[in-house]
Amino acid sequence: MDPMIEEADPNRRRLTRDEAVELLSRPLVGVFSSLSEGGWIHSVPVHFLYAEGQVRFLAGGQDVKTRNVERTGQGTLCVEVTEGNTRSYVSISGPVTVHRPPDVADLRALDKNYFRDDFAECLDDESFASAVMIVVSADRWIAWADWD
Numbered sequence: 001m002d003p004m005i006e007e008a009d010p011n012r013r014r015l016t017r018d019e020a021v022e023l024l025s026r027p028l029v030g031v032f033s034s035l036s037e038g039g040w041i042h043s044v045p046v047h048f049l050y051a052e053g054q055v056r057f058l059a060g061g062q063d064v065k066t067r068n069v070e071r072t073g074q075g076t077l078c079v080e081v082t083e084g085n086t087r088s089y090v091s092i093s094g095p096v097t098v099h100r101p102p103d104v105a106d107l108r109a110l111d112k113n114y115f116r117d118d119f120a121e122c123l124d125d126e127s128f129a130s131a132v133m134i135v136v137s138a139d140r141w142i143a144w145a146d147w148d
Contacts, residue, residue, distance in 0.1 A: 015143035020090045023079060023143075024050035027114045030079045032057065032134075034068035034096075042068055047114050048077060049106060055092060055136045056106055058119060066132055069096040075136050086147040094139030102133035 015023070033043040042064050048057040055077050059066045069075050075096040080089040107120035 009146070011148065012144060012146040015088060015090065015145055017141070017143075019088075019145075020141060020143035021050070023081065023088060023090050024055070024092070026079075026081070028079045028081060030055070030057075030077045032065060032136075033076045033078070034065050035072050035074070036064070036068055037071065046077070047110055047119075049109050049113060053138045055138065056133050058102055058107065058110065059132050059134050061100065061130045061132050066098060066134065069134060070098055072096075075134070077136055086145055088145040089143070091142040092136065092138035092140065094137040096137075097135045099133040099135060101129065102131050106133055 027047075029045045030048050031043050032046045032048075033041050036042045044065055046057040046059075048055050057077075065075075073095055074093070076091060076093040078089060078091040080087065082088075104120060110119040111117050
């Protein structure tokens with residue numbers, strides 16, 4: 001057998017796009033990663049919304065992640081869930097835009113998705129003015145499930 005050809009792992013499979021979208025639609029905490037000016041990866045947990053090939057999450061206008069994506073225009077979000085003996089994950093990467101100020105409809109959708117009431121209702125005028133919505137367009141998908 002050619003050593004350059006990997007054998008298929010019987011305990012691993014790619015998720016379908018529908019399965020990946022379903023995972024991104026759950027009220028999970030994702031990890032958002034961006035590239036710092038110094039070249040290191042900056043990764044932080046975020047509550048996010050997925051819709052129509054985009055992930056949206058709230059951030060501060062001066063946050064490191066905001067400054068990183070304004071400079072590079074790129075970002076990655078990853079979610080993982082383990083159910084029984086199956087671990088599934090989705091990672092999306094792509095171009096990022098920063099919306100100032102965040103759309104109130106997005107804030108209300110975050111509240112609804114995470115069974116909260118503080119994204120839309122607890123931002124005072126000063127907090128709202130300094131907040132942004134980071135939007136990642138999913139150009140690249142990595143989605144797998146594996147099990148014991």
